[in-house]
Amino acid sequence: MSQTLLYSFRRCPYAMRARLALRYCGVPVEIVEVSLKAKPPEMLALSPKGTVPVLSVEGRVIEESLDIMQWALARHDPDDWLLQGDPAVSALIEENDQVFKHHLNRYKYAERYPEQPMEHYRAEGEVFLHKLEGLLADREYLLADHLSLADVALAPFVRQFAHVDRAWFAGALYGRLQVWLQRFLESPLFIAVMAKP
Missing domain, CATH: 1.20.1050.10 (Glutathione S-transferase Yfyf (Class Pi); Chain A, domain 2)
Structure with missing residues (x-):
């Protein structure tokens, strides 16, 4: 199974909410902390708009924090966040x-x-x-x-x-x-x- 990666910036509120949902839903993910002044070419190849968060999972790229949250919650939402x-x-x-x-x-x-x-x-x-x-x-x-x-x-x-x-x-x-x-x-x-x- 391909690795699940989240390109994130610790203090960005959009990235924060994506990390919160992924953790709550129990999605195992490797978090790549991005320097906004030197964005990694691998992230830009996946998402040319160059903003965090970007989730790379199962051959898909999810580029919006809310979409990442919804994707995670569709998998597992034990406390009915939705x-x-x-x-x-x-x-x-x-x-x-x-x-x-x-x-x-x-x-x-x-x-x-x-x-x-x-x-x-x-x-x-x-x-x-x-x-x-x-x-x-x-x-x-x-x-x-x-x-x-x-x-x-x-x-x-x-x-x-x-x-x-x-x-x-x-x-x-x-x-x-x-x-x-x-x-x-x-x-x-x-x-x-x-x-x-």
């Missing part, structure tokens, strides 16, 4: 990936977008944080009483947003979201996928 196909999962991930990520990039790299002050971009991103805070009103996770694909797909991006200005995030009125994020960051699953190679 929530039996609940469309709310994909809707929330789409809002994260299409809308929140746009504002996150501008907040994190505000100097590249001088049209508006950093606080403007943060306020735009906060619309999504408010929504997540509301979803956590009567449960510990976003869409169920247990971890789901939505939590795992979103947490690396919320983590990135929180880390732009940690003091601000710690003092912001997102008590439930702060607890949710901390629980995720302290989980054995996250700690395992973030171990330095």
Whole structure:
């Protein structure tokens, strides 16, 4: 059987969520840590777009983090991360990936977008944080009483947003979201996928 390889970058939120799903699903995979300044030619041969993650498995190349997660979960999903196909999962991930990520990039790299002050971009991103805070009103996770694909797909991006200005995030009125994020960051699953190679 051919080897399963994941080209990854440890701190990339897309690569993080792919590693989280592969580990949860018990897929044995060799992780190749990529230097974004010197991408390996083997990875570029598989995926010319040159972004991580890239999964090479059974003669297939899967180039999008969400596709990698779905591929792994189709094989093994012992705790029902897919929530039996609940469309709310994909809707929330789409809002994260299409809308929140746009504002996150501008907040994190505000100097590249001088049209508006950093606080403007943060306020735009906060619309999504408010929504997540509301979803956590009567449960510990976003869409169920247990971890789901939505939590795992979103947490690396919320983590990135929180880390732009940690003091601000710690003092912001997102008590439930702060607890949710901390629980995720302290989980054995996250700690395992973030171990330095």
